[in-house]
Amino acid sequence: MKLVAVSAGLSLPSSTRLLADRLAEATRRRLLDDAPTGPHAEAPVGDHGGDHDGDHDGDHVEVRVIELRDLAGDIANAFVTGFANARLRAAVEAVTEADGLIAVTPVFTASYSGLFKSFFDVVDPDSLAGTPVLIAATGGTARHSLALEHAMRPLFAYLRAVVVPTAVYAASEDWGGGGDSFTDGLVARIGRAAGELADLMPRRARTRRPPAEAGDEVEEVVPFEQQLAALRN
Amino acid sequence: MQFGIFSVGDVTTDPTTGRTPGERERIKAMVTIALKAEEVGLDVFATGEHHNPPFVPSSPTTMLGYIAARTERLILSTATTLITTNDPVKIAEDYAMLQHLADGRVDLMLGRGNTGPVYPWFGQDIRQGIPLAIENYALLHKLWREDVVDWEGRFRTPLQGFTSTPRPLDGVPPFVWHGSIRSPEIAEQAAYYGDGFFANNIFWPKEHFVRLITLYRQRYAHYGHGTPEQAVVGLGGQVFMRKNSQDAVREFRPYFDNAPVYGHGPSLEDFMAETPLTVGSPQQVIDRTLTFRESFGDYQRQLFLMDHAGLPLKTVLEQIDVLGEEVVPVLREEFAARRAPGVADAPTHASRTAEPSAV
Numbered sequence: 001m002k003l004v005a006v007s008a009g010l011s012l013p014s015s016t017r018l019l020a021d022r023l024a025e026a027t028r029r030r031l032l033d034d035a036p037t038g039p040h041a042e043a044p045v046g047d048h049g050g051d052h053d054g055d056h057d058g059d060h061v062e063v064r065v066i067e068l069r070d071l072a073g074d075i076a077n078a079f080v081t082g083f084a085n086a087r088l089r090a091a092v093e094a095v096t097e098a099d100g101l102i103a104v105t106p107v108f109t110a111s112y113s114g115l116f117k118s119f120f121d122v123v124d125p126d127s128l129a130g131t132p133v134l135i136a137a138t139g140g141t142a143r144h145s146l147a148l149e150h151a152m153r154p155l156f157a158y159l160r161a162v163v164v165p166t167a168v169y170a171a172s173e174d175w176g177g178g179g180d181s182f183t184d185g186l187v188a189r190i191g192r193a194a195g196e197l198a199d200l201m202p203r204r205a206r207t208r209r210p211p212a213e214a215g216d217e218v219e220e221v222v223p224f225e226q227q228l229a230a231l232r233n
Numbered sequence: 234m235q236f237g238i239f240s241v242g243d244v245t246t247d248p249t250t251g252r253t254p255g256e257r258e259r260i261k262a263m264v265t266i267a268l269k270a271e272e273v274g275l276d277v278f279a280t281g282e283h284h285n286p287p288f289v290p291s292s293p294t295t296m297l298g299y300i301a302a303r304t305e306r307l308i309l310s311t312a313t314t315l316i317t318t319n320d321p322v323k324i325a326e327d328y329a330m331l332q333h334l335a336d337g338r339v340d341l342m343l344g345r346g347n348t349g350p351v352y353p354w355f356g357q358d359i360r361q362g363i364p365l366a367i368e369n370y371a372l373l374h375k376l377w378r379e380d381v382v383d384w385e386g387r388f389r390t391p392l393q394g395f396t397s398t399p400r401p402l403d404g405v406p407p408f409v410w411h412g413s414i415r416s417p418e419i420a421e422q423a424a425y426y427g428d429g430f431f432a433n434n435i436f437w438p439k440e441h442f443v444r445l446i447t448l449y450r451q452r453y454a455h456y457g458h459g460t461p462e463q464a465v466v467g468l469g470g471q472v473f474m475r476k477n478s479q480d481a482v483r484e485f486r487p488y489f490d491n492a493p494v495y496g497h498g499p500s501l502e503d504f505m506a507e508t509p510l511t512v513g514s515p516q517q518v519i520d521r522t523l524t525f526r527e528s529f530g531d532y533q534r535q536l537f538l539m540d541h542a543g544l545p546l547k548t549v550l551e552q553i554d555v556l557g558e559e560v561v562p563v564l565r566e567e568f569a570a571r572r573a574p575g576v577a578d579a580p581t582h583a584s585r586t587a588e589p590s591a592v
Contacts (some may be wrong), residue, residue, distance in 0.1 A: 080498030083437045085507050221417045221448060224367075224425035231368050231387050 001205045003027055004098035005065045008105040008116035009138070012069075016138045019170050019190075020065055020104040023136055026194035027100065027201075028061045034198060066091050068115050075118045084122055091119075096127040099208060100134070100201040101161070103152070107139040111151040120155065129160040130207075132200035134193050136168040145169035164196035234568050235579045236561045237277025238270050238553065239312040239469065239536040242290035245543035248491040253543075259289050260296070262546045266539070267300045269550050271307040273557020279312035279342065279536060284351050287493075294327040301335035308581065309335055312431075312536065313344025313412040316373070317365040318355035320389065325376040325397040332402045337582030340408040342431050342467075343370060345419070361388070363418050370409075374426065377406035408580045410467055410534075413445065420445050424452030424464070429579070431467035432529075435538060436494060438507050439528050442468075446529050462576055467534035468525055471510045474555050478513035484548075485512045492542040515559040522560075523567055531572050533579035535564070 005024045009016025068075070074088040084092055095101060105116035135152040139145070148167040156163045168189050179185035184192070240263055246253040254262065267278040278300065280290045290296060297309040309331070314324060324341075332339045345362045346352075352359040368386045375382055376397040384392040401407070410429035413419035414437070423430040430449040434442040450461035458464070473488075475481035482501065489501045489512070504510055511521040522535065537556060540549040578584070 077499040077503075081436065081495045081504070083507070085499065085503065086438075221421045221452070224421050227363075227367050227418065227421075228371065231364055 001031060001061050001099045001201055002094075002097060003031070003061055003063045003100045003102070003201070004094050005063070005102035005104065006068065006095060006116075006119065007065060008068045008113050008119070010069055010106070010113075010115075014106075014138075015170065015172070015175065016104050016106050017065070017067065018175075019136055019138055019168065020102060022190050023102045023104070023134060023168065023194060024063050024065060026190050027102065027134070027197050028063055030194050030198035031061050031201060034202075064094055066094060068119050071119070072115055075115065075122060078122050079118070088122065092123055095123060096131075097208075098131060099205040100132045100197050101128070102134045102136065102197070103156070104136040104138070105152070107137050107144040107147045110144065111147055112137070112155070117155070120159070123159075125159060128156070130204065131161045132197055132204055133161040133163050134166075134168070134197040135163055136170070136193070138170045140172055142169065142171040142173070145171070162200060164193060164200065166193035166196055168193050234532070234565065234572075235276040235308070235534045236556075236564065237275050237279060237308070237310075237534070237536050238266060238539055239277075239279040239281070239310075240266065240290070240540050241281045241538070242283060242288050243493060243541055244287040244289060245493060245541065247543040247545055248487045250545075252545075256289050262540065262549075263290065263296065264300055264303075265546060266549060266553065267307065267309075268303060269553045270557075271304045273553055273561075275307070275553070275557055275561065277308045277310055277534065277536060279310035281312050282315055282346075283348070284318075284354065285348060294331045297339070298331055298334055301331065301338065304338075306338070308338050308340060310339070310410075311341045312433075313342045313346070315346040315351070316343040316369050317345045317362055318351055318357050319369075321369040321373040322376065322389075322392070322395070322397060325373050326399075328407050329377070329397065329399050329401050332407055332582070333399055337402050337405075337586070339582070340410065340580075342410040342412045344412040345416075357388070363416065364388075366419065367422060370422065370426075374406075377401050402582065403586050405582060405585045407582075408585065410465075417445065417448055420449035421452055424449050424458075425456055427453065427456065427458035429465035429467060429533070431469075431534070431536075433469045435469040435471045435509050439509070443528055450530070460575065462530060462573055465534075465577075465579060466529060466532035467536065467579075468529060468532055469509070469536055469538060470522060470525070471508075471538045472518045472521075472552075472556075472560075473512045474515050474518055474552060474560070476514065478517055481512050481514065488542040488544055496542075515555055518560050519563050519567070522564055523571075526568065526571060531568075531576040533577070 005020040007017045007020040071088055071091055074085050078084045078088055105112040133156050135148055137148050148169055153163055170186055174186040242263060244254060244259050270278045280293050280296055282290060282293050284291050293311050301309055328341055345366050349359050357365060365388055368388055372384055380396055382392055382395050410431040411419050411423035412431040412433055414433050420430055432442045432446055446466055450464045453464035454461045473481050473485040486501055490496055495504060511518050539552050
C-alpha cells in the first residue's frame with residue numbers, strides 16, 4: 001500500500017514535518033498490526049520510498065513524505081507556465097496514486113499556508129476523489145486549531161476526498177505536555193487519527209484503478225457522430 | 234514538407250529598451266515579416282486572430298489580402314481563426330474571397346479561442362465552446378461544398394436557400410487545419426473530416442501532444458481517410474538563433490524573462506528542457522526540430538514563432554534570414570530523407586484541384 005504525507009513546513013527541521021512523520025509512522029504501524037498474515041515488512045520513513053512493487057496485500061507499506069519546500073519554485077512556475085515540470089509531476093503523481101494521504105500545513109493567517117494551497121491547486125481536482133485523507137496542522141497557539149475544520153476539511157471535501165474524523169492539530173505546547181481532563185494528548189490524537197486512516201486504506205488499495213501504463217495513455221473521446229447528434233436534439 | 238512563420242501579433246514592450254511599438258508599426262511589421270518569409274524561401278505565413286489588447290490582428294483576411302497582393306508564392310494562413318465566435322457564414326465568404334484574390338494560396342487553422350470575455354463580446358457562451366466549434370464548422374463545411382444551403386442549428390439564425398459567395402476557387406474549399414492545445418474533441422473533429430490537425434506544442438511538455446496526435450492519427454484511419462501515418466499533422470516551434478549559442482542565450486534571455494506567456498517563471502534553461510523552445514546555434518535548432526519527427530511521426534507543416542515578447546523587427550528579420558538560409562534547407566533535406574514511404578505533403582490548392590476526391 002502506498003502512504004504519502006505532504007508537509008508544507010518551511011523551517012529545517014520543522015514541527016510540521018515532525019508531525020507528518022509521526023502521523024505516517026503511526027499509520028504504518030497500524031496498517032502492519034492490522035495486516036492479516038505474513039512477516040511485517042519494514043519500510044523506512046523518508047523522502048524516497050522504495051520502488052513500488054504493486055503489492056496491496058497489507059503486509060507491505062510504502063511511505064513517502066513530500067516536502068513542499070523543496071518544490072516551492074516548481075509550484076510557482078507551474079502557475080506561470082500552465083504546466084508542472086518533471087519534478088513537480090512526480091510529486092503530484094505520488095499524491096494522486098496514494099492509497100492514503102496525510103496532509104500537514106502550518107497555520108498562516110488563519111488558514112493553510114499559501115504554499116500548501118498552491119500545491120493542491122496544481123493537482124487535478126478529480127484525482128483525489130475517494131482517497132482517504134488525514135488532515136493535520138501546526139501552529140504556535142492552540143487558538144488556531146479550528147483552521148483544520150474551517151479551511152482544511154472543506155478543501156478536501158471539495159476534492160471529494162474521504163477525510164477521517166480526527167484532525168490533528170499540534171501547538172508548540174503539545175510537543176511537551178500530555179492531555180488534560182478536556183483533551184487527549186498529542187500522542188493519543190495521532191494514534192486515533194492514524195487508526196482511522198489505516199482502517200480506510202486497504203479498501204482503497206483494492207479498488208483503486210491501476211495507474212496507466214506508459215505508452216498506452218490514449219485519450220478517450222466521444223465519437224464525432226455522437227457529438228453532432230447531440231446538437232440536433 | 235512546409236515551413237513557415239506564425240505570429241500572435243502581440244504589442245509588447247522591448248524589455249531591453251523600454252520601447253513599445255504603436256499599432257500601425259506592429260501591423261506593418263507583421264506584413265514585413267510575411268514578405269521576408271517569402272523572400273527567404275519559407276512556405277507559409279499565418280496570423281493569429283485576437284479581439285483584445287495588446288494584440289493587433291483582429292481582421293486576418295484584411296491583412297492576408299494585402300500580403301497576397303505583395304507576394305507570389307507564400308501560402309497565407311491563420312493561427313487561429315475563431316470558429317466559436319465568428320459567424321461561419323462570414324468565415325465562408327471572407328476566406329473564399331481571399332482564396333480568389335490569392336489564387337488559391339490560402340488555408341486556415343480553426344481554433345476555439347481561450348480568452349473568456351471574447352465569447353460574451355460576440356454573443357456566445359464559453360461553456361458552449363466545443364459544441365460551437367462542432368456546429369459552426371459543420372455549417373462552414375457545408376457552405377463551401379453545397380451551392381444552396383438550408384440550415385438550422387442551435388447557435389445561429391436558420392438559413393433557407395442561402396448561397397455563400399464567392400464560391401470556393403475552382404470548386405475547392407481552402408484546406409482546414411484544426412488547432413488545439415488541449416482538447417481531444419478537436420482531434421476527433423479533424424480526424425472525422427479528414428482535415429489537418431495542428432498541435433501548438435510550443436508552451437508545454439511533449440507527452441500531452443503525443444497523446445493528442447496519436448488519437449488524431451488513429452481516428453483519421455478509423456474514418457477511412459488513410460493510414461495513421463498519412464494523417465496531416467502540423468507543429469509549432471519557438472527558436473532564437475545566433476552563430477554562437479552563448480550569444481543567442483545572452484541576447485534572448487531578457488526577452489524570455491519578461492515574455493508575456495512564461496516570463497517571471499522558470500529559467501530559460503528549465504523551459505528549454507521541458508518545451509520545444511530552442512535558443513542556440515542554427516545547428517541546435519536543426520537537431521531539436523528533427524526530434525519532433527521522432528516524437529510525433531512524419532508531419533507536414535512546421536511553423537515557427539519568431540516575432541513576440543518585444544523582439545525588435547530588425548532582430549526578427551535577422552532570425553528569419555537564418556531560418557530560411559541555414560536551417561530550413563537542411564531540415565527539408567533531412568526530413569525528406571527520413572520520411573516513411575506513402576506519407577503525403579501538406580495539401581495545397583494545386584494538389585487538391587488535381588485530386589477532386591480530396592474535397
